[in-house]
Amino acid sequence: MIISRFLRRGISTASTCATRRSWWDHVTPAPKDPIIAVTEAFLADPFPYKINLGVGAYRDDEGKPVVLQCVREAEGKIAASNFLESTSTAVSSKFVEESAKLIYGQDSNVIKERRFAGIPALSGTGACRLFAEFQKRFYPESRIYLPDPTWSNHRNIWRDVHVPDRTFRYYHPDSKSLNFVALMDDIKNAQMVLSSLLHPCAHNPTGVDPTNEQWREISSLFKAKNHFPFFDVAYQGFASGDVERDARAIRIFLEDGHSIGCAQSFAKNMGLYGHRVGCLSVLCNDKIQAMAIKGQLQQISNTMYGSPPIHGISLASKILSDPDIKAIWLKEVKVMATRIHRMRAILREALERLGSPLNWQHITNQVGMFCFSGLNRAEVYLLAKEFHIYMTPDGRISMAGVTTKNVDYLANSIHEVTTCDQDAKILHNTDAYRINTDIRFTSLGASKSRARGMNLSL
Amino acid sequence: MASSVLSLASAGPSASLSSNGIEKGKLNLGNCFKKEKTNLFLKTKSVGRISMVVASDVSRFEGITMAPPDPILGVSEAFKADNHELKLNLGVGAYRTEELQPYVLDVVKKADKLLLEKGENREYLPIEGLAAFNKVTAELLFGADNPVIKQQRVATVQGLSGTGSLRLAAALIERYFPGAKVLISSPTWGNHKNIFNDARVPWSEYRYYDPKTVGLDFEGMIADIKEAPEGSFILLHGCAHNPTGIDPTPEQWETIADVIQEKNHIPFFDIAYQGFASGSLDTDAASVRMFVARGMEVIAAQSYSKNLGLYAERIGAINVVCSSSDDAARVKSQLKRIARPMYSNPPVHGARIVASVVGDAALFKEWNAEMEMMAGRIMNVRQKLFDSLSSKDKSGKDWSFVLRQIGMFSFTGLNKAQCDNMTNKWHVYMTKDGRISLAGLSLAKCEYLADAIIDSYHNVS
Numbered sequence: 001m002i003i004s005r006f007l008r009r010g011i012s013t014a015s016t017c018a019t020r021r022s023w024w025d026h027v028t029p030a031p032k033d034p035i036i037a038v039t040e041a042f043l044a045d046p047f048p049y050k051i052n053l054g055v056g057a058y059r060d061d062e063g064k065p066v067v068l069q070c071v072r073e074a075e076g077k078i079a080a081s082n083f084l085e086s087t088s089t090a091v092s093s094k095f096v097e098e099s100a101k102l103i104y105g106q107d108s109n110v111i112k113e114r115r116f117a118g119i120p121a122l123s124g125t126g127a128c129r130l131f132a133e134f135q136k137r138f139y140p141e142s143r144i145y146l147p148d149p150t151w152s153n154h155r156n157i158w159r160d161v162h163v164p165d166r167t168f169r170y171y172h173p174d175s176k177s178l179n180f181v182a183l184m185d186d187i188k189n190a191q192m193v194l195s196s197l198l199h200p201c202a203h204n205p206t207g208v209d210p211t212n213e214q215w216r217e218i219s220s221l222f223k224a225k226n227h228f229p230f231f232d233v234a235y236q237g238f239a240s241g242d243v244e245r246d247a248r249a250i251r252i253f254l255e256d257g258h259s260i261g262c263a264q265s266f267a268k269n270m271g272l273y274g275h276r277v278g279c280l281s282v283l284c285n286d287k288i289q290a291m292a293i294k295g296q297l298q299q300i301s302n303t304m305y306g307s308p309p310i311h312g313i314s315l316a317s318k319i320l321s322d323p324d325i326k327a328i329w330l331k332e333v334k335v336m337a338t339r340i341h342r343m344r345a346i347l348r349e350a351l352e353r354l355g356s357p358l359n360w361q362h363i364t365n366q367v368g369m370f371c372f373s374g375l376n377r378a379e380v381y382l383l384a385k386e387f388h389i390y391m392t393p394d395g396r397i398s399m400a401g402v403t404t405k406n407v408d409y410l411a412n413s414i415h416e417v418t419t420c421d422q423d424a425k426i427l428h429n430t431d432a433y434r435i436n437t438d439i440r441f442t443s444l445g446a447s448k449s450r451a452r453g454m455n456l457s458l
Numbered sequence: 459m460a461s462s463v464l465s466l467a468s469a470g471p472s473a474s475l476s477s478n479g480i481e482k483g484k485l486n487l488g489n490c491f492k493k494e495k496t497n498l499f500l501k502t503k504s505v506g507r508i509s510m511v512v513a514s515d516v517s518r519f520e521g522i523t524m525a526p527p528d529p530i531l532g533v534s535e536a537f538k539a540d541n542h543e544l545k546l547n548l549g550v551g552a553y554r555t556e557e558l559q560p561y562v563l564d565v566v567k568k569a570d571k572l573l574l575e576k577g578e579n580r581e582y583l584p585i586e587g588l589a590a591f592n593k594v595t596a597e598l599l600f601g602a603d604n605p606v607i608k609q610q611r612v613a614t615v616q617g618l619s620g621t622g623s624l625r626l627a628a629a630l631i632e633r634y635f636p637g638a639k640v641l642i643s644s645p646t647w648g649n650h651k652n653i654f655n656d657a658r659v660p661w662s663e664y665r666y667y668d669p670k671t672v673g674l675d676f677e678g679m680i681a682d683i684k685e686a687p688e689g690s691f692i693l694l695h696g697c698a699h700n701p702t703g704i705d706p707t708p709e710q711w712e713t714i715a716d717v718i719q720e721k722n723h724i725p726f727f728d729i730a731y732q733g734f735a736s737g738s739l740d741t742d743a744a745s746v747r748m749f750v751a752r753g754m755e756v757i758a759a760q761s762y763s764k765n766l767g768l769y770a771e772r773i774g775a776i777n778v779v780c781s782s783s784d785d786a787a788r789v790k791s792q793l794k795r796i797a798r799p800m801y802s803n804p805p806v807h808g809a810r811i812v813a814s815v816v817g818d819a820a821l822f823k824e825w826n827a828e829m830e831m832m833a834g835r836i837m838n839v840r841q842k843l844f845d846s847l848s849s850k851d852k853s854g855k856d857w858s859f860v861l862r863q864i865g866m867f868s869f870t871g872l873n874k875a876q877c878d879n880m881t882n883k884w885h886v887y888m889t890k891d892g893r894i895s896l897a898g899l900s901l902a903k904c905e906y907l908a909d910a911i912i913d914s915y916h917n918v919s
Binding site for chain 2: 022023026029030031055057066072088129153157159160228259267272275284285295300302303305306307308309310311312
């Protein structure tokens, strides 16, 4: 195949340069990223009351992006000298230490004994990618175990490093809650798995988190099976409003003596989205091993981008290490989480007030930025087409996009597409909900269950 | 600690390991094509087809060794540890002032301040990066009036400095030209081969540096490019070759382009020093523009680490000049697809600074002036070094290569033993390949350096 491709080129260049075929003829257009495709569709829509419930970026009650006060304060204190490569190492080290303290606990032994290998990473994506590369390099026969469903980019990450993935059951579509029994079962039976990826709080996309008791059981099972727990911590502070509380799962695992890995993102909880601020840490036996692993991680990042940009790292480091600024940050995280809790409550009340026959308890039971609404693809499509409300095809709603001003319109629209009158329309309009070819659905095994007609309560 | 043994459904014969479970020797990170068969974290006892899990206190990470130290950073560390008053650090390629201090460009300070005042949001950039940045970066490289830009034939994606941009291109090559080789110069920047290794792109070298002349082995270069399998990617330094400082002449560039066209190769430029070589942004882009003017499809990676001093903000771009706008659109979409599972979207800060500086006429003018100043300082230092060498060395050796070489680096022609002498006797820190960074040299220290070089060259073999 390769030879013929080259021959084609060779033959075509025998003629003039002007008619030579392009090198890139065989490059097909890439499918659009499903989450980003939602935002693009939203932006292209001229409807004045459109709502974007796609990307998980926080919005205030005016629907506007927010630059946190703590970020502005930190920025004022950072000198332009941060551009100098000579100060970068010191800033990076400080940042990593502060990040580790945030997730493992200020007084954790892990920190005291310097038993962790940590490097700054390009937000959560970058941290996961570094770990995936590390896994491929040192455990080439292993697999990654992902919850079903999970953030769509997780599969892309491990796929691009050629580590095969398997899924364990997680979400119970009928009850819209955790399928705990199945989860435990799947972990028990896992093969060739090095690492299982866990969302310690505010699971994306479902918002369904294990309870503390369930975390303890999961931790014990992991220990018995010798699974390596890898936590993707994208929402510390966003779930409950309290950063310590949101780290509970990790602390439970630490208490059990696990060595874990953590991908931390400061995109949401510090609003540093575009600065790409994150941290990858891997817990080790001792300081020496930590240094060895850190060196290897650095080598991996050296061939991908060198090191992450210093601006965002400086901001996060400042916010975490300056007590006054940190206090502001913690308050702001609470404000953001509280607004989301409130929107959940209001949306649910609104739907119930409309007399919806469906059970909407999951809206307030689920945690974090996202609500797995249970809306099916046809309903999602209709919401976009008829009501100019955009969300990912799996029915995931970013609650951050809900405001006091649009929540009634949202509730009404959801009610419209989910009431029985619509069913007839949907059934007849098979073409209407044929998937837009630009959008790929990557939700793993997302159920098409019509459980909504079953009025199940949790 | 949890016991750390994984039980596999079927353990191969390699499962039995020696008691310390570590493969002898370091993991060879340079050869990612070799599959590491040894399960470093695994300890099993095989009894026929059944493997029993053996509990141990050995961590799953036991087999992971220290990575080899980075040779360039190692130089800086050794320098820091040296207390000699005359010590000189000619290792890392970061610009220093005459006082040998790091330098933040005035335009960058201004742009940074403007950004602070604007107080823009920090939302995610699109995967391809900041549109304003992508526009100015392509215009800067190809010229704003270049037909390829007007015809929208360039796929430009913001990358994390030169490294990140090269990596995106490498991943594109691996995916769409599987088996195709990249040819890199001998020598070249140390990280090039690492990038291609980790991207699983095979590479080989073309002759470049001629130690006999301390110049370009042009015949060797052409011969090696000719000999490469058709459709290879030829990695070229747009200007200010790193590490030698030796650039082809304009005539030589034309011949290189001829051969590349003849052999159906793809030119792949790494432009890390636009503006830094001659002091002129346009002049330094001449080689790339010449290839593009011939109608060739070209890949070009850019970095703003040196010319805007934005090392730590990681800002650069990958450009793919295609035959049609449709090609460019498709290529861009695939670059985005590669970037998404690497880091989702690129960082915003550096992009805004560059867009600000390059997009604003007044700031752009100022930048040009600062660049001329930085490049000028290096040229002055070269002159002084040459003068010092010529006047102090009575042997008649021709030191003019110092003047012919261009950019931040010079290949002195010193061998390893001579370099060791430079460091051990004279406390001059440089990389063992004989490379010195002129950015780290002041006029005041030229005479001292000349003494060191003359001594090492003549008295050490």
